[in-house]
Amino acid sequence: MGHTAAVCDSKIATERVKGSNGVDQIVLRNSQGASAKVSLHGGQVVSWRNDRGEELLFASSKANSKASKAIRGGIPICFPQFGNCGSLEQHGFARNKIWIVEENPPSLPSKDSRGKSFIDLLLKPTEEDLKCWPHSFELRLRVCLGMDGNLTLISRVRNTNAKPFSFSFAYHSYLSVSDISEVRVEGLETMDYLDNLCQKERFTEQGDAITFEAEFERVYISSPNCVAVLDHERKRTYVLKKEGLPDVVVWNPWEKKSKSMADLGAHEYRQMVCVDGAAIEKPVTLKPGEEWTGRLEIIVVPSSFCSKNLGF
Numbered sequence: 005m006g007h008t009a010a011v012c013d014s015k016i017a018t019e020r021v022k023g024s025n026g027v028d029q030i031v032l033r034n035s036q037g038a039s040a041k042v043s044l045h046g047g048q049v050v051s052w053r054n055d056r057g058e059e060l061l062f063a064s065s066k067a068n069s070k071a072s073k074a075i076r077g078g079i080p081i082c083f084p085q086f087g088n089c090g091s092l093e094q095h096g097f098a099r100n101k102i103w104i105v106e107e108n109p110p111s112l113p114s115k116d117s118r119g120k121s122f123i124d125l126l127l128k129p130t131e132e133d134l135k136c137w138p139h140s141f142e143l144r145l146r147v148c149l150g151m152d153g154n155l156t157l158i159s160r161v162r163n164t165n166a167k168p169f170s171f172s173f174a175y176h177s178y179l180s181v182s183d184i185s186e187v188r189v190e191g192l193e194t195m196d197y198l199d200n201l202c203q204k205e206r207f208t209e210q211g212d213a214i215t216f217e218a219e220f221e222r223v224y225i226s227s228p229n230c231v232a233v234l235d236h237e238r239k240r241t242y243v244l245k246k247e248g249l250p251d252v253v254v255w256n257p258w259e260k261k262s263k264s265m266a267d268l269g270a271h272e273y274r275q276m277v278c279v280d281g282a283a284i285e286k287p288v289t290l291k292p293g294e295e296w297t298g299r300l301e302i303i304v305v306p307s308s309f310c311s312k313n314l315g316f
């Protein structure tokens with residue numbers, strides 16, 4: 005992690021450290037000892053720890069250390085394309101670009117800053133980006149760590165072009181779990197989904213909750229704004245609350261696919277599940293000057309708390 009230097013964004017003191025891929029990361033801390041780390045590579049949250057120092061996001065032991073690649077784990081930002089649905093590279097270019105810290109971004113509601121440690125990042129297209137996606141935009145990301153340790157990501161996309169454009173977006177959130185066989189995703193019952201393992205065919209979720217026993221790759225359409233991921237072994241529940249993000253992606257590569265992924269350890273698929281707040285099925289369209297906001301808050305609670313208080 006080498007060099008450290010103080011970064012003051014004038015609102016809150018944060019720290020800048022060098023990531024193992026050589027790209028700077030911003031460390032956010034709250035007064036309770038929780039922390040989050042955001043890489044300028046991709047605007048990707050690469051670590052989120054609670055006040056006991058436990059890592060809440062999965063990070064692969066074989067994560068690529070090249071500065072040109074997204075890290076396998078954390079929360080990569082997929083923009084302006086999700087997956088391979090388009091002419092761009094898989095999941096779009098934003099996760100592979102170097103973002104900058106923005107000192108004075110346009111204001112956000114006070115709930116997205118009050119009492120929180122936060123950092124604002126900005127991505128604008130380069131000449132190179134404009135050749136493959138000819139739309140001028142500003143993509144802003146605020147990452148906030150609350151007093152309670154909650155993690156909130158707020159993305160804003162502004163059309164700075166003279167013509168409308170459309171895009172897809174996802175917070176590709178790799179949650180750390182004890183073992184995938186212990187995991188249950190609640191809140192997506194009866195929802196329609198596109199199954200990426202069946203040529204994106206549309207089905208309706210029949211089960212009470214999602215459990216995992218094979219490769220899983222679905223986009224749940226127009227899903228509720230609150231989804232819970234329960235880890236029975238750890239008795240820990242992640243609650244994802246989203247705004248402006250109608251869809252939820254649920255992904256686990258399972259054994260065979262993970263063997264083909266050079267940056268994932270042989271059995272590491274068991275320690276992760278991706279549950280993403282996303283806008284995929286209906287791409288977002290912005291007219292010149294318009295702005296879109298997509299907000300994801302992740303809360304971690306004991307599982308007993310969740311079932312009693314969150315209505316699952």
Ligand SMILES: O=P(O)(O)OC[C@H]1O[C@@H](O)[C@H](O)[C@@H](O)[C@@H]1O
Nearest residue numbers: 087094095176200221222253255
């Ligand atoms: O390996 P990547 O590009 O980070 O993508 C990871 C996975 O992301 C998922 O969202 C896709 O549904 C999978 O098909 C893909 O393999």
